Each structure stands twice: as C-alpha cells, then as structure tokens.
Amino acid sequence: MSFAASVLTLYPEMFPGALGLSLAGRALEAGTWSLEAIQIRDFATDRHRTVDDTPAGGGAGMVMRADVLARAIDHVSPQGDERPRLLMSPRGKPLTQARVRELAAGPGAVILCGRFEGVDQRLIEARGLEEVSIGDFILSGGEPAALVLLDAVVRLLPGVMGNAVSGEEESFENGLLEHPHYTRPQEFEGRQIPEVLTSGNHKKIAAWRRAEAEKLTRERRPDLLAGAQPLVR
Numbered sequence: 356m357s358f359a360a361s362v363l364t365l366y367p368e369m370f371p372g373a374l375g376l377s378l379a380g381r382a383l384e385a386g387t388w389s390l391e392a393i394q395i396r397d398f399a400t401d402r403h404r405t406v407d408d409t410p411a412g413g414g415a416g417m418v419m420r421a422d423v424l425a426r427a428i429d430h431v432s433p434q435g436d437e438r439p440r441l442l443m444s445p446r447g448k449p450l451t452q453a454r455v456r457e458l459a460a461g462p463g464a465v466i467l468c469g470r471f472e473g474v475d476q477r478l479i480e481a482r483g484l485e486e487v488s489i490g491d492f493i494l495s496g497g498e499p500a501a502l503v504l505l506d507a508v509v510r511l512l513p514g515v516m517g518n519a520v521s522g523e524e525e526s527f528e529n530g531l532l533e534h535p536h537y538t539r540p541q542e543f544e545g546r547q548i549p550e551v552l553t554s555g556n557h558k559k560i561a562a563w564r565r566a567e568a569e570k571l572t573r574e575r576r577p578d579l580l581a582g583a584q585p586l587v588r
C-alpha cells in the first residue's frame with residue numbers, strides 16, 4: 356500500500372512542483388506514493404465560483420468558506436477514510452521529525468492549503484482538522500508548507516532514500532543536531548579535514564561526532580538537548 360496524498364488548493368498547478376523531481380519525483384513515478392491536487396473552486400456553487408467572503412466582525416482580508424471547503428473535503432475524504440486531515444496553518448503545532456515519521460508510517464494525508472486570512476473556524480472543528488505549522492513565519496498560502504511537509508514524509512517512505520542509515524543519523528533523529536561533514540580535498544583554502552576523521556579509528560570518530568553534535572546543539576538549540584539519547588555503539 357502506497358502513501359496517498361490529497362491536497363486541496365486554489366493552485367493545483369503548484370503540485371507536484373519540486374516534488375516531481377529528484378528522489379520524490381522518482382518515487383512518485385514508481386508509485387511509492389501518489390498525489391492528487393484538488394481545485395477547491397470546483398466545489399463552489401455560484402456562478403463566480405466564490406470560495407471566500409468577508410470576515411464576520413469586520414477587518415481586513417477574506418476568509419475561506421466552511422461550506423465550500425467541507426464539500427471539497429468530503430469529496431476527497433469520505434467517511435471511513437483513515438488518513439489524517441491536516442490544515443497548513445501558522446497557528447498549528449510546529450511540524451517535527453517525530454510527526455513526519457508517524458505520517459510516513461500511515462496511509463497518507465489529506466492536506467488543506469489555506470489562502471487569504473485563513474479558513475472558517477467551524478470547518479476546522481466540524482472536520483477535525485489537525486493544524487500544522489512549518490515555522491514561526493507567515494507564508495502567503497499553505498501550498499509551499501504542504502510541499503515542505505510532503506517532502507519530509509516522502510523521503511522516509513520505504514525505498515525512497517538509497518542509503519537508509521543516513522536517515523537515522525540525521526539532525527533531530529536522536530535529539531541532536533548533526534555533526535559537521537567533510538569530504539575531499541584534504542586541504543581547502545588552507546583548512547584541513549579534522550585529523551580524527553582520517554585516522555580510521557571508528558570508535559574515536561563516533562566519539563568526536565557525538566561531541567561535535569552536542570556542542571552544536573548546546574550552542575544553537577539547547578531546547579533539543581533534553582530529548583537527546585545516550586550514545587550506544
């Protein structure tokens with residue numbers, strides 16, 4: 356069973372976008388995952404295919420209508436669909452590698468991309484949408500956020516990444532940022548590769564990498580350290 360993504364958007368042309376290339380693109384072609392981009396406007400009922408209206412209570416901008424969005428969601432995700440329903444939203448829970456892993460282990464995702472000021476609150480409640488943020492900044496729409504989320508998920512699907520080990524040692528997987536990387540040439544503008552890395556002593560190399568990872572995490576993301584796992588080798 357492959358991971359099935361359904362994206363609800365006013366801009367279906369933005370998909371698969373970057374996900375049509377490289378690892379994700381090859382996996383899409385191979386059927387490891389599937390993607391349908393649904394035009395929300397197709398579920399409007401008036402002549403102008405209206406999807407938004409002015410905010411109740413006044414103020415700037417427009418709000419996406421609950422009735423139109425509900426019809427779109429019910430069309431792609433009828434009762435019994437086991438996939439989580441996500442709403443890309445700066446008010447959501449920040450996306451983590453742990454949530455990405457959970458999603459990758461599941462049947463897929465229905466992803467609603469907001470535009471304008473956002474969506475009617477009643478829709479979020481009535482359809483049990485999980486609000487997901489990709490960071491503390493405001494995008495003009497949910498589409499780039501959906502692409503980010505799907506990129507993170509798809510690379511974890513079985514067979515997508517050639518070297519599965521590199522996935523396990525990455526930043527966040529063990530509560531640490533990753534150690535620095537080096538490759539040839541041995542000298543670059545007078546800078547050498549740290550000697551330990553060319554020593555061939557794997558125990559020492561592992562200890563050096565762990566120490567570097569801890570140092571980097573302490574400097575940049577002390578909040579992560581609480582969840583760090585001890586080194587086992």
Ligand code: SAH
Nearest residue numbers: 443444445469473488489493494496497500
């Ligand atoms: N008025 C809203 C921002 C709307 S931005 C507020 O202040 O909270 C328009 C749409 O872009 C949102 O509905 C959401 O789908 C998407 N979006 C913006 N920033 C995002 C973020 N950091 N993460 C995920 N989606 C985001």
